[in-house]
Amino acid sequence: MDVLSVIVMLALFLLLLAFIFSAGLMTPVIGSKNIIFVIFIGFIAGTIGGAFLISPVYDEIPEIARSIYLSTSGATETVTADVSTDTDIERLKEDLASQEGVVDVHSEGIVIKTDKFTEERKRIIEDKIAVIDSNITSWNVYTNGTIILQVKRGYNPVNALENLAKWLMYTGGINTRYSTVKLVVEVKPANVDAVVSYLEARDIVVTGVRGPSEDKVAELRRFLPAKSNIVLFCGVLGVITGLAGVFIDSIMGSFRKIYRKYRG
Structure with missing residues (x-):
């Protein structure tokens, strides 16, 4: 996968998160009782984005790291x-x-x-x-x-x-x-x-x-979490993004209070 493909995949995932956030913003329209629906949509959409957009990029991390190591190593x-x-x-x-x-x-x-x-x-x-x-x-x-x-x-x-x-x-x-x-x-x-x-x-x-570069890549592979954990994390991130859209007014109000308290 080339650099352009990686950028496109990440941009699409960010757009997906923006869609989830928008769904959360719609709670005044669809009713606060439908927060469960927002959570469900956030988890499903985040998981799908993780599986089809983030996972291919995640698979390329060792090769990307290898290219960096090879270009910077002197040994x-x-x-x-x-x-x-x-x-x-x-x-x-x-x-x-x-x-x-x-x-x-x-x-x-x-x-x-x-x-x-x-x-x-x-x-x-x-x-x-x-x-x-x-x-x-x-x-x-x-x-x-x-x-x-x-x-x-x-x-x-x-x-x-x-x-x-x-x-x-x-x-x-x-x-x-x-x-x-x-x-x-x-x-x-x-x-x-x-x-x-x-x-x-x-x-x-x-x-x-x-060699040194290959050893570093092997060590990186050992520390990288399983792909399934990454997909699950994307699902949780989708839920958090959806809830952020639901409670954005309360969150911004809290920030404004903290800012006023700090200024005054």
């Missing part, structure tokens, strides 16, 4: 993505590095899915990984065929994959079914959405965005 945000190893990882990193606002691009690890293997084979793989490729710094091996590797920063993780895949096939006949590289992009806050759109346009799965 970088981290975009993570899973990239198939069929992609030219090094070329992709170069392309990302050339995007406006990108501070750093590096691969954080690689997830490999192979045929299942035994506990004995698992121990052999764990013992030999460092020998297979000395650029692999840490690893987790599971008998269901999942192998997670971490490599030295700046090293092409696809090389580690190819070395390990060949060794698995030659020594145990284990096929590598698929693999993905976890790519990490450090981005200036104002350029996060552009980088995410760039990755998605290349059919790359963005797995998350984290």
